[in-house]
Amino acid sequence: MSIDKELREELRQAADSMDCPPELYGHVRQTYLHYVKEKRGRSRMKKRMLAGIVAAAILIPSAVFASSYNLADEIFGSSSTIEQHGGTQEDYQEIEGLLQAAKGKLTEDEFKAYMELTKQLMQLKLKITDDNGVSHEEKLTDEEQKQWVQITAKLAPYFKKIDGNARS
Amino acid sequence: MNDKELLPWLEQATLGDESAFQLVYKATHQDVYRTVAFLVYNKPDIEDIVNEVYLRMWSSFHTYDSHRPFRYWLHGIIVRQVQDWKRKAWRRIRLFERNRQMTREQFDWTDKAVLHSEMQHDLFDRVRQLSYKLRVVVILRYYHDYALEEIADILQIPVGTVKSRHHLALKELRKQFQMTGGDVYVN
Numbered sequence: 001m002s003i004d005k006e007l008r009e010e011l012r013q014a015a016d017s018m019d020c021p022p023e024l025y026g027h028v029r030q031t032y033l034h035y036v037k038e039k040r041g042r043s044r045m046k047k048r049m050l051a052g053i054v055a056a057a058i059l060i061p062s063a064v065f066a067s068s069y070n071l072a073d074e075i076f077g078s079s080s081t082i083e084q085h086g087g088t089q090e091d092y093q094e095i096e097g098l099l100q101a102a103k104g105k106l107t108e109d110e111f112k113a114y115m116e117l118t119k120q121l122m123q124l125k126l127k128i129t130d131d132n133g134v135s136h137e138e139k140l141t142d143e144e145q146k147q148w149v150q151i152t153a154k155l156a157p158y159f160k161k162i163d164g165n166a167r168s
Numbered sequence: 169m170n171d172k173e174l175l176p177w178l179e180q181a182t183l184g185d186e187s188a189f190q191l192v193y194k195a196t197h198q199d200v201y202r203t204v205a206f207l208v209y210n211k212p213d214i215e216d217i218v219n220e221v222y223l224r225m226w227s228s229f230h231t232y233d234s235h236r237p238f239r240y241w242l243h244g245i246i247v248r249q250v251q252d253w254k255r256k257a258w259r260r261i262r263l264f265e266r267n268r269q270m271t272r273e274q275f276d277w278t279d280k281a282v283l284h285s286e287m288q289h290d291l292f293d294r295v296r297q298l299s300y301k302l303r304v305v306v307i308l309r310y311y312h313d314y315a316l317e318e319i320a321d322i323l324q325i326p327v328g329t330v331k332s333r334h335h336l337a338l339k340e341l342r343k344q345f346q347m348t349g350g351d352v353y354v355n
Contacts, residue, residue, distance in 0.1 A: 003291075003338060003341060003342060004310065006291055007291065007295070007306065007310040007341070008310050008311075008313075009291040010291050010295075011206070011295070011307070011310050011311040012311070013291070013292075014206075014292050015202045015311065016201050018201065018205050019198070019201075020197045020198050020200075020201035020202075020218070021215070024201070024215050024218060024219075025193065025197070027215065027219050028193060028197075028218065028219050028222045029193075031219050031223050032181075032186075032189050032222065032223075032226065033186070035226055035227065036184040036186075036225060039184070040184065064187070085268070126194070147203065
């Protein structure tokens with residue numbers, strides 16, 4: 001018999017006699033469950049961080065007080081929309097201030113795009129915020145999460161510009 | 169179930185579906201265990217490595233190229249985990265202790281797992297005594313039937329090196345069996 005054939009045959013037979021011990025399943029399963037738990041924890045943390053970044057980005061431009069709520073109304077309709085989600089009149093005023101600040105710093109076209117994106121983002125934000133103003137990121141579908149990331153990515157340069165001008 | 173059918177389950181398992189995990193384990197555990205046991209002889213170490221291989225399977229699934237066979241990817245993971253373990257073992261345990269333990273385990277294992285079989289096991293015993301570098305080539309070539317080029321890819325070494333190790337391994341094995349030339353083997 002050729003050594004090739006002999007080797008194949010012997011290794012096959014040896015392999016057949018080496019059975020995976022049944023108790024190993026328990027160990028591998030434990031490690032697997034731990035892995036899944038960790039992974040879920042990580043992705044939740046990522047979402048939280050993302051929400052934090054968005055919140056920070058919105059608050060970065062220094063507020064310019066505005067007396068009317070025209071711009072905020074364009075996004076939310078009226079202040080009652082955010083009041084249903086735990087917001088207050090003061091919050092609404094602040095948002096209006098931020099939007100006014102943005103209007104002053106961006107060109108007309110940029111501001112138009114900025115408003116459109118902010119509107120989309122706020123719709124998602126309202127969806128996940130309950131009556132008490134607490135966020136539940138897990139309410140977003142996968143598709144919406146992707147949208148969220150895309151919108152914030154698109155908004156980032158505007159924030160940069162608004163913030164940059166505010167500081168200078 | 170063939171390997172192609174296994175892939176969706178593997179993906180499900182990485183997303184946390186425990187029944188998919190069970191299915192993937194059932195379909196692969198003997199292959200994983202046996203491959204590791206050909207390369208490492210200490211039972212607790214084999215089990216640790218198998219565990220690591222599965223962990224790597226979940227965490228690296230996103231790197232899997234679906235144009236390549238699943239087993240090929242899996243065997244690559246196994247070999248890397250074994251090599252990783254070997255590196256760590258060198259750092260962790262003093263050489264003396266390791267050698268003593270290996271020798272003892274080797275005989276335990278041989279008695280239990282192999283000598284029960286009725287075959288002539290001289291050749292297999294020879295394989296087990298080859299150095300790791302030669303043995304891994306023999307196992308991939310003759311147990312998993314990979315071409316030398318594929319082995320080079322799995323081990324991430326040049327094909328020339330694989331060829332010379334393959335040649336050297338066969339030479340060692342033949343020497344023990346007093347080969348009369350060519351591939352002919354006289355008992």
